[in-house]
Amino acid sequence: MSNILKFGIPKGSLEDATVDLFKQAGWKVGISSRSYFPTIDDDEMNCKLIRPQEMGKYVERGTIDVGIAGRDWVRENDSDVMEVCEMVYSKVSRRPVRWVLVVAQDSKVQKPEDLHGATISTELVGFTKRYFAERNIPVTVEFSWGATEAKVVDGLCDAIVEVTETGSTIRANNLRIVCDLMESVPVLIVNKASWADPWKRAKIQQIATLLKSALAAEGMVGIKMNAPNDRVEAITKVLPSLNNPTVAHLYNSDWVSIESVLPEKEVRRIVPELISLGAEGIVEYPLSKIIQPAITD
Ligand SMILES: Nc1ncnc2c1ncn2[C@@H]1O[C@H](COP(=O)(O)OP(=O)(O)OP(=O)(O)O)[C@@H](O)[C@H]1O
Ligand SMILES: O=P(O)(O)OC[C@H]1O[C@H](OP(=O)(O)OP(=O)(O)O)[C@H](O)[C@@H]1O
Ligand SMILES: [Mg+2]
Known part of the structure; x- marks a missing residue:
């Protein structure tokens, strides 16, 4: 028998935002009117719509393996579940x-x-x-x-x-x-027995990593430019980045390509500075995910 992970999608305020987040993370969840069993394009998953107020209870009992609910309701019900990770989003915003x-x-x-x-x-x-x-x-x-x-x-x-x-x-x-x-904030909660199952744990880690990566990429863009070698120090000094910008040599040339990831709202501030420092061929590109290892065991 193939492995299936039973997943609870929060019905109500968090419902649409959760479906959108799954889409950004790479899963299509379809909710048809009056049905409490959303479809998902993943043979390894089954979804159910559950009120956040009851998510903890059904995860604790093992009716479902894992689900998303507000931490407020998980705490209120004192559910005996494990919190895999938190995700900062609400009904309309990305705030608690x-x-x-x-x-x-x-x-x-x-x-x-x-x-x-x-x-x-x-x-x-x-x-x-x-x-x-x-x-x-x-x-x-x-x-x-x-x-x-x-x-x-x-x-x-x-x-x-x-x-x-x-x-x-x-x-x-x-x-x-x-x-x-x-x-x-919404939290991903898991039944303790499901977490102890190696296949389920790996599947939950995959989902958590991609959901968190989709959230992390929101409002972020990539930027790439060429510049003469002797401008690298000045440009990398002003260029925001996640860690450090990437610098790669251009073939048969003493120019380099500089690449970085930064908040989109910083781009308009930084572009005139980059041009004055000698950057050319500046391109900005969208990012759908910034993948970070979301979970520790
Ligand atoms: N704008 C929001 N309003 C209310 N709850 C929100 C909002 N954004 C996120 N939540 C979270 O959603 C959960 C409550 O979900 P619920 O579906 O009960 O909301 P609700 O607004 O009361 O829904 P309903 O419209 O069915 O009364 C809580 O965990 C809460 O923290
Ligand atoms: O600060 P806001 O952005 O306005 O959002 C919060 C409001 O949304 C929810 O109400 P809901 O629509 O669920 O009505 P309810 O009180 O009937 O549950 C919540 O209970 C608050 O009343
Ligand atoms: Mg309400």
Whole structure:
């Protein structure tokens, strides 16, 4: 029987971003309307759509070998799984999300201690209870099924603990952040027995490496130019690079080719400098992956 890795794709906020990331990494994941079993162009993988809130449970039980979910929910459920690596992306950006303590704009609350005796609504009940208990602030924490921001606007609670990425929901509801409570990023989690299986571990390492490489290449480009030999020192001094630029001799010439990888947004700043230092034939090219060994055992 051939080997198959069962992979959980997070349904909801992280779904589209995860499918896009797989595409950049070299896998086509297809999700058709109402089906919870995405297709993938890899005979060694089977995918399932699972809510991030439940990913830890199904990975822990071995229903699936591995999955991606926000670290917030893996911690909240205290799932007995191994974290292979983290990947910094959210629904719309490449930044972590923040769990924040939020009140109505005109609330008197300025710090968590001001919520003594208050009612707080949140999806992340365990974390919120712990946060206030550790600070000896007595509060009532109520579970919210979503649309949490509306509850503090309506006065159904005194404060909420909610996740924010762009901040637009908080702004749109005229709310105010009291303080940040924690950050979260998606993590690749694996069942311990699956990690102990050499074939599965190698497959997971392959996937993790390529997903991380695709993220690492975002916003990065390659640049290449020719220059006279005596300009190499000056050019390499100003040229950003991952490690050091590559310098190769041009055939039958005392010119060299210089190559480097740098953030795309630096190119416009560096190009006039490169030209004034004698670089010619400058080309920029896109990068789809910067491959780094993502995982240690
Ligand atoms: N912009 C975002 N809003 C909410 N959660 C996000 C966002 N970006 C990333 N996440 C992560 O997604 C996970 C929550 O996923 P979930 O699908 O429950 O989001 P949701 O926005 O509540 O979805 P739904 O629209 O189904 O209510 C968490 O781990 C969270 O950290
Ligand atoms: O800071 P922002 O970029 O605005 O994103 C954060 C918002 O997105 C999610 O809401 P969702 O759309 O899931 O609605 P819900 O509250 O009904 O779950 C989350 O619960 C926040 O409300
Ligand atoms: Mg939600």
